[in-house]
Amino acid sequence: MDKIAGYLTKHIKNNVPGLTDLQLIKIKFGFECLFSEASKIIIYLVIFSFFSYTLEFITVLIFFTVTRSFAGGYHEETYWRCFTTTLAIFTACLYIGISFEMARSVKIALLLVSIILAYIYAPVDHPNKPIISADRRRRLKNFSVIIIIILGLISFILPDRYSNLAIMSILAEALSLIPGYLKKSDKNLLCREAK
Template identity: 45%
Template sequence: MERLAQKITNFIQVNNSNLSDLEIKKIKFGLECFLGEITKFFIYLIIFYALSLTKPFLVATLFFCVPRMPAGGFHEDTYWRCFFTSLIILAAIVIVGSKVLLYAHIRLIIILITLLLIWIYAPVDHPNKPIISIERRKRLKYASLLITLLFTGISFMIPERYAAVATFALFCAALALPVGEFSKRRFANKVVNQ
C-alpha cells in the first residue's frame, strides 16, 4: 500500500508543483489509509458473502467504522496486522450479534457503557497524526457522542436480527478507545526511553 500510495503521490507531485512538502506527506498518508481500507473492505465483503453473512457484515462495518472516524481508537502498526485484527473484530461482532438475543435493559447498559467510554477517552489520536488543538479535541469528542447517539437510535429502528450486531459494533468501537490510549502511551514511553 505504501509503494502504491508513493507512486500516486509522485504522479500528483509531478503534475502539481505548487504543493508543499507537508501537503505531499498528507496526500501520501491519506492515500495509504484510503487504499488500505478499501482493499480490506472488499476482501472482507468476499469472505462474509461466501459465508452468507453479507448483511450482518455491512451493519457491523457501518456501526463499527463510522463512530471511529471522529473518536479514533486502537490502530495496528502494519497493514496485515490491521487486516487480521479487523477481520477478527468484525467476525466476532457478526457472530455474537447474530447469536445473542439482547433484551432492552441489556442493550441500554451496553449503550451507556459505550457512551461513557467515548466521554472518557474520545478522541484517541494516532501517534503519527496527533490532535494538538484543545478546541478540535472537544469538537471530535462531541461529534463522537452525537454520532454514537444517532447510530444508537438507528439500531432501534433496524430489524431485530441486526440490532444486536449494531449494538455490539458500537460497543467494540468504544472499547477500541481505552486500548488505543494505552497503546499510544506505551508508544510514547518507548520513544522517551530510547
C-alpha cells in the same frame, strides 16, 4: 500499496506545481490509507459474503466505521496485523449479534457503556496523524458521544438481528478506545523518559 501511493503522489507533484513537501507527505499518506482500507473492506466482503452474511457485515461495518471516524481507536503497526485484528472484531460482532437475543434494557446498558468509554477516552488519534489542538480534541470527544447516541437510536428501529449487530459494533469500537489510549500513553511515557 506504498509503491502505488508513491507513484500517484509523484504524478501529482509533477502536474501540480507549488505543493510543499508536507502537502505531498499528506497526499501520500491519504492514498496509503485509502488503498489499505479499501483492500481490507473488499476482502472482508468476499469472506462474509461467502458465508452468506453480506448484509450483516455491511451493518457491522457501517456502525463500526462511523463511530470510529470520530472516536478513533486502537491501531496496529502493520497492514496484516490490522487486517487480522479487524477481521476478529467483525467476526465477534457478527457471532454475538446473531447468536444472542438482547433485551432492550441490555442494549441500553451496552450503549451507556459505549458512551462512557467515548467520554473518557475519545478521541484516540492515529500515531501518524496526532490531534494537537485541544479545541479539536474536545469537539471530537463531543461528536463521538453524540454519534453513539444517534447510532444507538437508529439501532432501535432496525430489525432485532441488525439492531444487535449495530449495538455490538458500537460497543466493539468503544472498547477499542481503551487499548488505543493505553498504547498511546505508554509511547508518550517512553518518549518523556528518553528525554
